[in-house]
Amino acid sequence: MKITVNIDCTPEEARHFFGLPDVKPMQDALMQQIQDRMSANLQAMDPESMVKTWLPAGLQGFEQMQKIFWTQMNNAMGKDGKK
Template sequence: MQINVTFDLTPEEFRRVMGLPDVQQFQQELFNQMLEKMKSGEEGYDPMALYQPLIAESMNAMGQFQQVMLNMMSGKSSK
């Protein structure tokens, strides 16, 4: 027996269903700050230093999400 389930969600709807925070305003503010510092030519400013924590956390979250999905598909519980 094969059962297929399809969800037709926009990214915004998916974010709400998963209970994820809306970080759009934070991202815009971060981008504006970075752009301002880049334009002013601030000494020793590294734009990637701002994004390193975000990149690491997003990769960690994605790995956890994949593990949850794998566990659900294989019938394992989180106990």
């Protein structure tokens, strides 16, 4: 025997039915604090430090790999470019 029960209710109604607390006011307050802090930090940063902060380490690693590659090429070909 198989019984299926469909309940049509909103998340707020389900929370109230199960006796769970409504945490939306707390979430709204925390999100506002986070937004205020992020705005203050962005205004305090200069563009160069923002780029360094936001640039993934992979791109910085790529730049280092490129420098190593060119150094190896220069060493292999000799200092004056001729072997």
